[in-house]
Amino acid sequence: xxxxxxxxxxxxxxxxxxxxxxxxxxxxxxxxxxxxxxxxxxxxxxxxxxxxxxxxxxxxxxxxxxxxxxxxxxxxxxxxxxxxxxxxxxxxxxxxxxxxxxxxxxxxxxxxxxxxxxxxxxxxxxxxxxxxxxxxxxxxxxxxxxxxxxxxxxxxxxxxxxxxxxxx
Numbered sequence: 001x002x003x004x005x006x007x008x009x010x011x012x013x014x015x016x017x018x019x020x021x022x023x024x025x026x027x028x029x030x031x032x033x034x035x036x037x038x039x040x041x042x043x044x045x046x047x048x049x050x051x052x053x054x055x056x057x058x059x060x061x062x063x064x065x066x067x068x069x070x071x072x073x074x075x076x077x078x079x080x081x082x083x084x085x086x087x088x089x090x091x092x093x094x095x096x097x098x099x100x101x102x103x104x105x106x107x108x109x110x111x112x113x114x115x116x117x118x119x120x121x122x123x124x125x126x127x128x129x130x131x132x133x134x135x136x137x138x139x140x141x142x143x144x145x146x147x148x149x150x151x152x153x154x155x156x157x158x159x160x161x162x163x164x165x166x167x168x
Contacts, residue, residue: 010117013048060157064136068150115162
């Protein structure tokens with residue numbers, strides 16, 4: 001259950017750049033829209049920070065990594081694929097808002113079920129880097145870590161947050 005919470009937290013927080021952009025594009029906004037967009041920015045961000053702090057306190061295990069591949073470009077791809085298409089809608093019109101909500105929930109469902117949670121640009125803004133690595137058991141994993149660089153055969157402390165996705 002905790003892993004599902006982490007996945008949804010990572011999904012909602014991955015759209016914070018969209019909420020900020022919508023707030024800027026729709027400015028000046030009504031008070032209700034301002035409150036809603038601010039909640040969509042602040043609440044996921046705070047929950048993300050708390051989740052990262054709590055997850056980092058769980059028992060981590062050491063693994064030795066090999067075949068390291070730096071993947072921070074995934075963050076940029078996420079912005080172009082999942083955030084920019086939302087910007088073209090006028091959220092002051094109810095039909096655009098409903099269409100946006102349906103698409104948003106569909107992407108959320110797919111994001112969580114497919115374990116795409118590592119493609120979160122907010123994590124990158126918080127100093128996390130993304131790597132594809134093979135561990136010492138020859139498992140191919142995605143590693144999200146604040147380590148600036150990884151080299152083959154280095155030891156990393158990790159905790160599993162989803163199928164083949166680890167926080168280090």
